[in-house]
Amino acid sequence: PEGVFNLGDVAYKKQDYQRAVQQFETAAMVAKDNLTKAKAYHNLGNTYLDAGQYDKSIEAYKNALRLNPNDMDTKYNLAYAQRMKKENPQQNRQNQQSQNQDKKEQEQQANQKQQQQQAQQQQAQEEQAQQQQAQPKEGQISKEDARRLLEALMQQEQKVQQRIVNKKMPPAEKKKVEKDW
Secondary structure, eight states: OHHHHHHHHHHHHTTOHHHHHHHHHHHHHHOSSHHHHHHHHHHHHHHHHHTTOHHHHHHHHHHHHHHOTTOHHHHHHHHHHHHHHHHOHHHHHHHHHHHHHHHHHHHHHHHHHHHHHHHHHHHHHHHHHHHHHHSOOTTOOOHHHHHHHHHHHHHHHHHHHHHHHHHHSOOOOOOOOOOOO
8 A cells, every 4th residue: 555655646746646546546445544544535635636626635635534533634625625616616617627528538439439349340240241152052152163164164065066067077078170161
């Protein structure tokens, strides 16, 4: 828990609030004692407060106070977050709108991924169907084999017809043609 907590502190100091939130939430979950959990929730509240997410910071501070009700710093920060929430309703709306926009973008990305997967599946099914059509079924031959067989039969037929023609015509004898005048 201490390592995760410290990673959260580093991310917070770098103003990487999203990573700090993840680390502090993880620290709160894995902490074994209430005091460590309370510190994690306190820092989580600070992170949300600096990010301008007053509702979430208030909830984090309340969680910290449930675990350590005598923490004066957390009480002060809770009061400060509540006051900031009242003084900045427009910022709260902007945060809500930003969160709603993020959700919409995530939903759109998820929909696009789903559509791409469906298109890929459909394409794979079409390719499989084409392959099945191209492959002959049992007892059938492919179009290419049928064409070759037909050409071979036509060549045999021509040879047979040539032999028949050759047999019907006797070889030409040389006759002497005399003039009849």
